[in-house]
Amino acid sequence: MNTEFRMPSLGADMESGVLLEWLVHPGDTVHKGDIVAVVDTAKAAVEVECFTSGVVTELLVEPGTRVPVGGPLAVISTTTGEQPHAAPTVAAPGVVTSPLVRHLADQLHVDTGTTPGTGVGGRITRADVIRQAEPVRISPRARRLAAERGVDLRTIGSTTPGRVITGDEVLAAADALGRPEHDAKGIDPQAMRNAIAQLMAKSKKEIPHYYLTEQIDMSTALAWLHEQNRALPVAQRILPAALLLRAVASACAEVPQLNGFWIDGSFVPAGGVHLGVAISLRGGGLVAPAIRDAGTLSAPELMAALRDLVSRTRAGRLRASEMSDPTITVSNLGDQGADSLLGVIYPPQVALVGFGRIAERPWASGGMLGVRPVVTASLAADHRATDGVTGALFLQAIARQLQLPEEK
Amino acid sequence: MNTSEAIVLVRRCVHEVAPDIDMESISDDAHLQETLHLDSLDFLQVVELLSSRSGIRIDEEDYPRLATIASAAAFLAQH
Numbered sequence: 001m002n003t004e005f006r007m008p009s010l011g012a013d014m015e016s017g018v019l020l021e022w023l024v025h026p027g028d029t030v031h032k033g034d035i036v037a038v039v040d041t042a043k044a045a046v047e048v049e050c051f052t053s054g055v056v057t058e059l060l061v062e063p064g065t066r067v068p069v070g071g072p073l074a075v076i077s078t079t080t081g082e083q084p085h086a087a088p089t090v091a092a093p094g095v096v097t098s099p100l101v102r103h104l105a106d107q108l109h110v111d112t113g114t115t116p117g118t119g120v121g122g123r124i125t126r127a128d129v130i131r132q133a134e135p136v137r138i139s140p141r142a143r144r145l146a147a148e149r150g151v152d153l154r155t156i157g158s159t160t161p162g163r164v165i166t167g168d169e170v171l172a173a174a175d176a177l178g179r180p181e182h183d184a185k186g187i188d189p190q191a192m193r194n195a196i197a198q199l200m201a202k203s204k205k206e207i208p209h210y211y212l213t214e215q216i217d218m219s220t221a222l223a224w225l226h227e228q229n230r231a232l233p234v235a236q237r238i239l240p241a242a243l244l245l246r247a248v249a250s251a252c253a254e255v256p257q258l259n260g261f262w263i264d265g266s267f268v269p270a271g272g273v274h275l276g277v278a279i280s281l282r283g284g285g286l287v288a289p290a291i292r293d294a295g296t297l298s299a300p301e302l303m304a305a306l307r308d309l310v311s312r313t314r315a316g317r318l319r320a321s322e323m324s325d326p327t328i329t330v331s332n333l334g335d336q337g338a339d340s341l342l343g344v345i346y347p348p349q350v351a352l353v354g355f356g357r358i359a360e361r362p363w364a365s366g367g368m369l370g371v372r373p374v375v376t377a378s379l380a381a382d383h384r385a386t387d388g389v390t391g392a393l394f395l396q397a398i399a400r401q402l403q404l405p406e407e408k
Numbered sequence: 409m410n411t412s413e414a415i416v417l418v419r420r421c422v423h424e425v426a427p428d429i430d431m432e433s434i435s436d437d438a439h440l441q442e443t444l445h446l447d448s449l450d451f452l453q454v455v456e457l458l459s460s461r462s463g464i465r466i467d468e469e470d471y472p473r474l475a476t477i478a479s480a481a482a483f484l485a486q487h
Contacts, residue, residue: 226468229468230467230468233459234452234455234456234459234460234466235456237452237468239448239449239452240448241448241449280447282426282428282445283428306449307449310449334447334448335441335447335448335451336441336442336445336447
């Protein structure tokens with residue numbers, strides 16, 4: 001049986017994505033959960049996992065194609081026991097299948113027999129023909145700039161037939177080389193801004209938010225953390241953020257009414273606790289991918305998961321499941337942040353937990369006034385799904401958990 | 409390690425963690441977190457690099473001494 005592998009929805013705000021790269025070829029065997037492609041959303045390049053097991057029989061779109069959510073990307077044969085013929089629909093290497101490309105090759109006197117194909121299955125693309133076309137004319141300025149900036153002239157994708165490489169094209173290529181992280185991530189800051197704008201405007205328009213805050217004494221938690229970290233190499237040290245995440249995960253188990261989605265007029269509780277972590281990108285923008293099954297992780301494991309998630313987010317290597325299924329979001333401003341944060345819920349989630357900076361504050365306890373490290377935890381919740389009483393229970397559960405750092 | 413070698417090391421480590429910062433335009437007095445906007449994870453990564461490259465043990469108690477490029481270099485040079 002054949003199944004179509006479709007463009008997944010990588011967040012409520014996603015309408016389409018650009019297929020950046022195939023990580024499989026026709027004939028490859030794939031298993032459910034394997035990463036098969038890289039897709040560029042407005043926010044990040046995301047590694048997309050396969051939802052079925054089988055053999056890839058056909059790749060339907062070429063890298064660079066924009067595909068709407070739900071649009072077919074590849075065909076996977078899920079029939080077991082039958083060896084499918086390897087890639088019957090894909091051209092042999094070096095074969096021209098498009099009449100337009102053949103026409104262009106004739107026009108430019110390009111011998112397609114000797115042209116290397118870079119398209120799917122070795123197909124010769126229009127760009128391949130243009131690259132092969134002779135003579136290549138390079139302006140003296142372009143040649144000088146290329147030498148100065150270390151640009152390989154063969155890599156410049158001038159798309160003018162008859163191909164003249166100009167100095168400006170060399171400068172553009174040099175710029176691209178100088179900023180590899182932008183290219184790799186494929187993040188367009190304006191597109192990301194637009195995506196955030198749309199989602200947040202939708203949230204504020206549709207979700208009646210209510211807000212609660214709670215000041216939490218962090219002295220027990222920080223003392224425990226400090227004790228742990230004393231024995232650990234720097235690479236394994238735990239930040240307070242990991243304890244805050246763990247407290248939220250455990251509160252989700254205690255008060256499940258805030259962990260889930262508002263869909264078609266009613267609350268749908270989530271199966272697991274996948275904590276969306278709001279991560280700011282250096283240079284602007286925000287992504288909130290998930291630490292999956294956070295409730296099952298200890299503080300050191302959560303710390304490792306957080307480090308991994310932040311570094312992959314900033315490198316533009318997130319997985320589809322991390323982008324698509326956070327069940328509640330946590331936003332932590334960290335050391336440099338403000339006292340407290342009242343967040344905007346990511347639809348269709350129904351709650352967002354915010355943490356301000358941990359700072360020393362006067363703290364009254366047992367009739368005495370002392371100085372303690374204190375954090376303000378806040379909850380922004382969807383009033384359609386819950387009322388303030390539930391929200392208050394949730395914040396109290398977080399506060400209680402932070403007094404028991406050694407648990408788990 | 410003398411202070412000027414330490415400054416070079418600190419600058420290199422910060423650059424690795426935050427490649428978007430133009431280090432040449434940053435003075436040695438720049439505050440890593442306030443001026444360069446390194447968050448706590450970035451800072452931890454800088455500490456990790458400094459510790460592994462210099463072989464010097466850096467405890468949490470020492471973090472305040474790593475506030476700026478110059479103070480971090482002074483800390484490393486003393487050890």
